[in-house]
Amino acid sequence: MGRRLILHVGDCKTGSTILQTMLARGDCAPEGLRLFTPGNGNHGGLPLSLGANKATYPARWNGIARRLSEAEWDVAVVSSELFEYSKPERVAEAVNQHFAPLADQISVIAYVRPHVGRLLSQCAESLKLGHETGTLESFVERFLASGRLDFANRLAGWRAAFGDAFHVRPFLRDRLKQGDVRHDFLDFALDGAPYRLTDSGQDDNAALPVPDLALMRMLQARFADKPLDNRVAFGKQFGRLLRELPPTVPAEPLRLPRALYDAIYPQARSDAERLDAEWVAAPCFLADLEAARDRTIDQPQSLRAEDHHGPETLRLMTAWAELLLRQMDDEPKAFGKRLRGADRA
Incomplete structure (x- = not known):
């Protein structure tokens, strides 16, 4: 497997906190691969800089790009569920501008929670x-x-912006690898390479x-x-x-x-x-x-x-x-x- 940058773009309420905590703590140890995530694993500043906090653009993107260029890695992850609220074409522009050396190594993944579960x-x-x-x-x-419940139209926008590099996974226990979003994400990010996962008390963000x-x-x-x-x-x-x-x-529960x-x-x-x-x-x-x-x-x-x-x-x-x-x-x-x-x- 060649070098790979994973852009995890949500959705909200699909285990993003658990994934980001896992990555920040270094709970996953791939065999023969170096897994890296900049900072604390949550990169919400990137989508916010394209919307509510425009004054922080391009500094936020430049900062992540610098960390990626300075670190040694085989697989790197940039993650924020807040990308759900971004315009996909604007995200693609920022990726192409700031992550240009990695443009052909990017895979984008979104998890989608079914309609009633997402509402509640x-x-x-x-x-x-x-x-x-x-x-x-x-x-x-x-x-x-x-x-917000028009999932198909929104996802079509991501496909238009990123083509075949964009992937969708349903956030349903029986469709996740081992019934766990962490294992499902790692299987995707590491392209099936073996790894050890230490459960060190993941944050529980259940309703x-x-x-x-x-x-x-x-x-x-x-x-x-x-x-x-x-x-x-x-x-x-x-x-x-x-x-x-x-x-x-x-x-x-509600x-x-x-x-x-x-x-x-x-x-x-x-x-x-x-x-x-x-x-x-x-x-x-x-x-x-x-x-x-x-x-x-x-x-x-x-x-x-x-x-x-x-x-x-x-x-x-x-x-x-x-x-x-x-x-x-x-x-x-x-x-x-x-x-x-x-x-x-």
């Missing part, structure tokens, strides 16, 4: 990070209007159950006028703490009401049929959409904190939130580092 996981993540403080119904309406999401929604609503970076830092760290402290009573399923079904079905026909060897997206009907519920779940937590719990959480509010105007890097703690700095 993205809503839960948005509630956790403070991007969303409304209802599942209002989130779904905006998600559909934004075209929180509904009572925790309701609490997050309440807290993030109180922080709504504070810097977005600080709200996101809070959501990530508080969400991690909640996952590490399992609920004392069984709690359900589920799609039947009425919402019926509302998205026609558009999702058309898209799933295209995905199966154009992107995967064995159909799976339509089957997953049909199976999701059996997992729907009759009535929407409440995301009101008072419907899941007693008055005394809410009193204590409100007092804690007011205390934290006094710190949320701090500079985002300092605030985030303080929340992460020394062991995660």
